[in-house]
Amino acid sequence: MKITMLGTGNATVTECYNTCFVLHDGAKLFLVDGGGGNTLxxxxxxxxxxxxxxxxxxxxxxHIDHLLGIIWMMRMICQNMSRGNYEGEARVYGHDEVISILCDMAKTLLGAKEAACIGEGLKLITAGDGEEREIIGRKVSFFDIRSTKAKQFGFSMELDGGGKLTCCGDEPYNECERKYAEGSRWLLHEAFCLHSQAEIFRPYEKHHSTVKDACELAERLNVENLILYHTEDKNIKNRRELYTEEGKRYYRGRLYVLDDMEVIEL
Structure with missing residues (x-):
């Protein structure tokens, strides 16, 4: 498997795209979030x-920096389905609030022919807390991260050899996620900024973590590989160097600070 980071930034970035990525298993693709627009x-x-x-x-x-790119995918899928240029079906997963919003947006923003494809060729599937699904041929477990801002789900995916990849969403780890995150071969976790610049970016006011926080967490949970994302963009030119330098003080595993469009093997 491999991962392509389409975007690595937080909601207000202008020097990179909002955080979203694709997991590849051969020709099978799993898109997670869509960023804030048709840049997706x-x-x-x-x-x-x-x-x-x-x-x-x-x-x-x-949140719009995760959701709005998806309506463009829905438009492209439904438009081509209605014109006979798209074979088979596609599936969008999310918790009940997300699926309800996507349904409402489709009815409001798409044409009648395109909207008619919702529920037919394009399946909008509500995922429950702790629910398991088979996606791209692998078991995926969805979980509620217990956000205090907006209801949010993460997921854990089984990898070859008994390992797992866990995505904690874009908020700090909550102990309710332990059974999914602990011992992960790969953990994706937000790091809004350097801990040394917390007074500048004020991550805690936004319910986000610093690099130090995320790395201490990964060390505590015995994570083999940690990917940091959903960052500020003021340090974009030397973000990798700065974040890695700070993170390595607190985490002994393999730390990845990826740029937009970077691809790595899992």
Whole structure:
């Protein structure tokens, strides 16, 4: 498997795209979040990913920097379905609030022919807390991260050899996630800024973590590989160097601070 980071930034970035990524298992693709607009389509193209091949999508929560790119995917899928240019079906997963919003947006923003594809070729699937699904041929467990801002789900995916990849969404780890996150071969966790710059970016006021926080967590949970994302963009030119330098003080595993469009093997 591999991961393509289409975007790595927080909601207000302008020097990179909002956080979203694609998991690849051969030709099977799993898109997680969509960023804040149709830049998602551009990012998929730049990554060499045909949007028509993205048949499974997960939306973590309703914030616009995660949700709005998905309506563009829905438009492209439904438009081509209605014109006979799209074979088979596609699936969008999310908790009940996300699915309700996507349904309402489709009815409001898409044409009648396109909206008619919702529930037919394009399945909007409500995922429950602790529910397991098979996605791209692998077991995926969805879980509520117990956000105090907006209801948000993360997920854990089984990997070859008994390992797992866990995505904690874009908020700090909550102890309710332990059974999913602990011992993960790969953990994806937000790191809004350097701990040394917390007074500048004020991550805790926004319910976010610093690099130090995320790395201490990964060390405590015995995580083998940690990917940091959902960051500020003021340090974008030397973000990798700065975040890695701080993170390595607190985490002994393999630390990844990826740029937009970067691809790594899992």
């Amino acid at each position: 389509l551009r990012r998929l193209k730049l990554a060499g990913i045909d949007w028509k091949n993205v048949r499974d999508i997960f939306v973590t929560h309703k």
